[in-house]
Amino acid sequence: xxxxxxxxxxxxxxxxxxxxxxxxxxxxxxxxxxxxxxxxxxxxxxxxxxxxxxxxxxxxxxxxxxxxxxxxxxxxxxxxxxxxxxxxxxxxxxxxxxxxxxxxxxxxxxxxxxxxxxxxxxxxxxxxxxxxxxxxxxxxxxxxxxxxxxxxxxxxxxxxxxxxxxxxxxxxxxxxxxxxxxxxxxxxxxxxxxxxxxxxxxxxxxxxxxxxxxxxxxxxxxxxxxxxxxxxxxxxxxxxxxxxxxxxxxxxxxxxxxxxxxxxxxxxxxxxxx
Ligand code: ADE
Numbered sequence: 001x002x003x004x005x006x007x008x009x010x011x012x013x014x015x016x017x018x019x020x021x022x023x024x025x026x027x028x029x030x031x032x033x034x035x036x037x038x039x040x041x042x043x044x045x046x047x048x049x050x051x052x053x054x055x056x057x058x059x060x061x062x063x064x065x066x067x068x069x070x071x072x073x074x075x076x077x078x079x080x081x082x083x084x085x086x087x088x089x090x091x092x093x094x095x096x097x098x099x100x101x102x103x104x105x106x107x108x109x110x111x112x113x114x115x116x117x118x119x120x121x122x123x124x125x126x127x128x129x130x131x132x133x134x135x136x137x138x139x140x141x142x143x144x145x146x147x148x149x150x151x152x153x154x155x156x157x158x159x160x161x162x163x164x165x166x167x168x169x170x171x172x173x174x175x176x177x178x179x180x181x182x183x184x185x186x187x188x189x190x191x192x193x194x195x196x197x198x199x200x201x202x203x204x205x206x207x208x209x210x211x212x213x214x215x216x217x218x219x220x221x222x223x224x225x226x227x228x229x230x231x232x233x234x235x236x237x238x239x240x241x242x243x244x245x246x247x248x249x250x251x252x253x254x255x256x257x258x259x260x261x262x263x264x265x266x267x268x269x270x271x272x273x274x
Contacts, residue, residue, distance in 0.1 A: 001113065001168055002080070003032040004073045005157055006066075007120035008048055010034045012154040021162055024171045032161075040068035049123050058124040066119065066130045074137040077115050090115035092138035093160065094131060095153030099142035102160055104183035106143070110160075111167035118160070120153030180220075186239045187228045190220040222251045229255040236264045 005013055013034045016022065024030040038046040042064070049059035070092065077090050091113050100106075110116060117138065119126065131140050145156045166172050182189040193204040207219045225248065228235050241252070242262030249259050256270030 001030055001111075001165075002077070002115045003030060003118070003161060004035060004116075005032070005118045005120065005161075006035045006037050006069045006073070007152075007154055007157075008037045008122055009120075009152070009154055010036045012120075013157065015158055016161060020171055021165045024165060024168065027170070029168055029170050030165055035069060035073070037065050037069055040065040040072070052124060056124075060124050061121055061126040061130075063127040063130045063133075066126060067133065070117070070119070070130075070134050070138070073117055087114060089137060089139050090117050092131075092134050092140045093118045093157075094121065094126065094140065094142045095119075095144070095150075095156035095160070096121060096125060096142045097144050097147070097149045098125075099144040101147075102143045102145055102156075102163070104163070107160070107163040108167055110164045116164070118153065118157045120157055122152040186235060187224045188232060188235070190223040190227070218247060221248065225251045226255060229257070233266075239264060 005016075007013065016032060016034075017025070021030065021032075025032055037048055041047060048061055048065055050062050052058070052060045074090060081087055091110065093110075093116060095118065119130075131142070134140050143156070143160065145159055150156060167178065169175070172178060178184065180189065193208060197204045197209060205219065207215050210216070225236075229252075236257065240262055241248070241259055241264050244252070244259065252259060252264050253267075256267050257264040258267050259265070
C-alpha cells in the first residue's frame with residue numbers, strides 16, 4: 001500500500017517511523033511519504049492561508065497549494081501504475097471534525113486500497129472547492145476521529161494510519177491478535193490479566209487459571225457483553241444478535257436486554273451495567 005500525507009507540519013508525522021508501522025515501512029509492506037504543503041506554494045512568504053469569505057474567526061487554507069500538491073501526488077500514482085490496467089482512484093482522506101466517523105469497519109475497508117492520500121487541514125479548514133475539484137482524480141472521504149475538535153489533521157492521520165496499517169497482512173506478527181480485539185465483532189474486548197495471579201490482594205478470576213478452554217471462552221464472552229452494555233450500550237443497540245446462543249441470550253437478559261427480531265432491546269425499567 002502507498003500512503004502520502006500532506007501537511008504544513010511534516011515533523012508531526014515523525015512517529016510513523018517507529019514501532020510496527022515503521023517496521024512495515026522498512027520491510028516494504030507500506031510505502032509512506034510525507035509532503036510539506038509549503039513546498040507547493042509560489043510566493044516568497046510560502047502562504048497557505050487567508051481570511052474567510054463571509055467573515056468570521058480564523059483563517060482558511062488557500063486552494064492553490066493544495067491543488068498543486070494533490071495533482072502531483074495523483075500524477076505520480078498514475079505514473080506508478082505505468083500502463084497496468086487502470087486501477088481504482090486513490091482515496092483522498094481529509095481529517096475533519098465535520099467528517100464521517102472513522103470506525104474499525106472503515107479501517108478494514110481502507111486497508112484493502114492501493115493508495116491513500118491524507119490532506120491535513122489546519123486553521124478553520126481547507127477551501128471547500130478543493131474537495132469538489134479533487135473528486136475528479138480521487139475518491140474524497142472527509143473523516144472524523146470523533147466528536148471533539150483537534151487543532152489540525154495530523155494527530156488524526158497518526159491514528160488512522162496506525163489503525164489501517166496494522167490490518168495489512170504481515171504488519172502485525174500474529175494475525176490471531178486481530179481477531180479477538182475490541183470492535184472486531186461489534187463488541188468491546190474482554191478484560192485481560194497476566195502474572196502474578198495474586199497482586200495487592202486482587203486475584204485473577206479463577207476460571208482463567210483452570211485450563212478449561214470452554215469455560216474460559218464462556219467467561220470472556222460474558223464479560224465482553226457486560227463491558228459493552230456498561231460502557232457502550234450504543235454498540236449493543238446496533239448488534240445483530242440473531243445467532244446468539246442460549247447462554248449469550250441469558251447474559252443479555254441479566255443485563256436488562258431481551259432479544260427481539262434479532263436485536264438486543266432494553267427491557268423497560270432494567271438498568272444495564274457491568
Ligand atoms: N481535525 C480536527 N478535529 C478533528 C477530528 N475530530 N477528527 C479528525 N480530524 C480533525
